[in-house]
Amino acid sequence: MTGTVHIVGAGLGGLSAAVDLTDAGYKDIRFYEAAKAAGGRCRSFVDTVLNIVVDNGSHLLLSGNWAAIAYLTKIDGLKEMTQCEAEIPFADLNSGERWTLRPNSSRLPWWIFDQNRRVPGSKPADYLAPLGLLRAINQSRLVGDVMDTKSSLYERLWRPVMLAALNVEPAEADAQMAINLFKETFGGGGAACKPIIAHQGMSSAYIDPAIRYLEARGANFQYGRTLRGISYEGERATELDFGDEKIAVGAGDIVILAAPPVVARSYVPGLITPEKFKAIVNVHFKIAPPKGHPMYLGMINSISEWLFAYDDHMSVTISAADEWMQHDRLDLATKVWAEVSKVTGLPEELPPWQVNRERRATFAAVPSEAAKRPGPVTNYGNLFLAGDWTATGLPACMEGAVRSGNAASRAILERSAQGANAA
Numbered sequence: 001m002t003g004t005v006h007i008v009g010a011g012l013g014g015l016s017a018a019v020d021l022t023d024a025g026y027k028d029i030r031f032y033e034a035a036k037a038a039g040g041r042c043r044s045f046v047d048t049v050l051n052i053v054v055d056n057g058s059h060l061l062l063s064g065n066w067a068a069i070a071y072l073t074k075i076d077g078l079k080e081m082t083q084c085e086a087e088i089p090f091a092d093l094n095s096g097e098r099w100t101l102r103p104n105s106s107r108l109p110w111w112i113f114d115q116n117r118r119v120p121g122s123k124p125a126d127y128l129a130p131l132g133l134l135r136a137i138n139q140s141r142l143v144g145d146v147m148d149t150k151s152s153l154y155e156r157l158w159r160p161v162m163l164a165a166l167n168v169e170p171a172e173a174d175a176q177m178a179i180n181l182f183k184e185t186f187g188g189g190g191a192a193c194k195p196i197i198a199h200q201g202m203s204s205a206y207i208d209p210a211i212r213y214l215e216a217r218g219a220n221f222q223y224g225r226t227l228r229g230i231s232y233e234g235e236r237a238t239e240l241d242f243g244d245e246k247i248a249v250g251a252g253d254i255v256i257l258a259a260p261p262v263v264a265r266s267y268v269p270g271l272i273t274p275e276k277f278k279a280i281v282n283v284h285f286k287i288a289p290p291k292g293h294p295m296y297l298g299m300i301n302s303i304s305e306w307l308f309a310y311d312d313h314m315s316v317t318i319s320a321a322d323e324w325m326q327h328d329r330l331d332l333a334t335k336v337w338a339e340v341s342k343v344t345g346l347p348e349e350l351p352p353w354q355v356n357r358e359r360r361a362t363f364a365a366v367p368s369e370a371a372k373r374p375g376p377v378t379n380y381g382n383l384f385l386a387g388d389w390t391a392t393g394l395p396a397c398m399e400g401a402v403r404s405g406n407a408a409s410r411a412i413l414e415r416s417a418q419g420a421n422a423a
């Protein structure tokens with residue numbers, strides 16, 4: 001545990017690996033982050049137009065996301081979050097209907113027999129549709145091949161839920177990833193489906209406490225440091241190139257590449273990674289939500305998919321949003337606000353707004369990309385990978401990013417133990 005751990009990328013994957021390695025006894029951990037702040041795709045910032053703190057995109061964690069919760073507990077970030085009941089309110093903008101899905105706590109889903117807990121017009125048998133996914137276990141198949149995607153319940157529940165989690169049109173998504181998702185959420189009953197929201201912004205819960213935790217234990221963070229190359233000798237990484245400075249990787253040092261797949265692919269010879277991505281668009285409105293408005297609301301038959309309510313603003317998320325990337329921003333904000341005004345009863349006049357577009361929000365959760373996800377170990381003995389795009393089995397998400405860090409640290413500790421045994 002004496003060498004330096006060089007971590008490239010201070011997103012959740014890198015931070016999670018660092019927390020584990022710190023706890024395992026590594027004392028010299030150094031972060032090199034290209035941006036001016038840590039957090040990557042899970043970050044808050046002061047928006048200069050709205051002059052309030054917003055997230056790059058609203059993020060939802062579920063109580064079944066055990067690795068992310070363990071990470072948050074360790075860094076003391078959970079106290080910055082609100083855990084909601086296992087309830088998902090929905091509004092259908094075509095029919096005007098409103099309902100709230102209320103799974104019961106245990107794994108035995110008796111709630112599907114209670115019409116006050118399920119989607120209007122649905123029958124208990126409709127809720128068995130996800131079981132069709134089991135036909136795709138360990139196979140490279142599309143959700144649309146094994147699950148009924150024509151039913152009304154699919155449109156009113158399974159599609160919006162899977163679209164948000166997979167960030168790709170669910171019928172085209174990788175069925176195995178969908179199975180893993182269901183297993184850890186709906187499969188765990190209501191107890192695993194309680195949304196946990198960072199109501200004061202993502203950074204206040206996931207990032208700032210991690211930095212405090214790590215800095216208190218000696219870690220060093222350098223920002224504005226963009227990796228531009230890695231040199232190798234035999235089966236070891238020997239130098240990190242940051243353009244203005246080259247940093248030697250000492251004999252006992254370790255490198256964790258926790259940057260996006262395009263960076264890893266560019267600098268790790270022979271590495272195969274996902275190459276296709278999907279966008280997410282968030283539209284923020286600087287307006288207080290009406291009193292009693294739910295913290296999150298699923299919206300059906302609308303451009304808006306999920307509406308999040310914070311103290312001083314409301315944010316709409318649109319997943320798999322590639323078609324909106326080039327769209328006129330004012331027009332999009334106007335269209336989305338018309339929908340929000342309809343479901344909230346807020347005035348029709350457009351409040352101050354901001355459109356945040358993340359072109360490469362997640363890798364595309366389709367079979368061809370799933371097959372390209374590498375594990376944490378590379379062909380180089382001292383070089384490891386972390387990030388939501390590595391082989392976690394989950395789609396790109398915070399739980400996956402944290403698990404990727406766990407997996408990288410486990411691989412490092414195993415290798416270190418093997419080295420010690422050999423010596």
Ligand SMILES: Cc1cc2nc3c(=O)[nH]c(=O)nc-3n(C[C@H](O)[C@H](O)[C@H](O)COP(=O)(O)OP(=O)(O)OC[C@H]3O[C@@H](n4cnc5c(N)ncnc54)[C@H](O)[C@@H]3O)c2cc1C
Nearest residue numbers: 009011012013034040041057059060227387388397398401
């Ligand atoms: C809009 C949006 C909404 C989302 N909503 C949800 C949600 O509701 N629930 C959920 O679970 N997940 C959600 N996600 C996904 C979640 O944010 C990610 O899975 C997670 O943050 C990924 O963490 P990571 O560490 O793998 O990658 P990143 O956060 O991308 O971290 C990689 C880091 O590497 C840095 N970097 C890049 N290139 C270099 C370089 N050359 N040198 C040095 N550093 C470099 C980057 O700046 C970044 O900080 C959402 C993502 C987006 C974009």
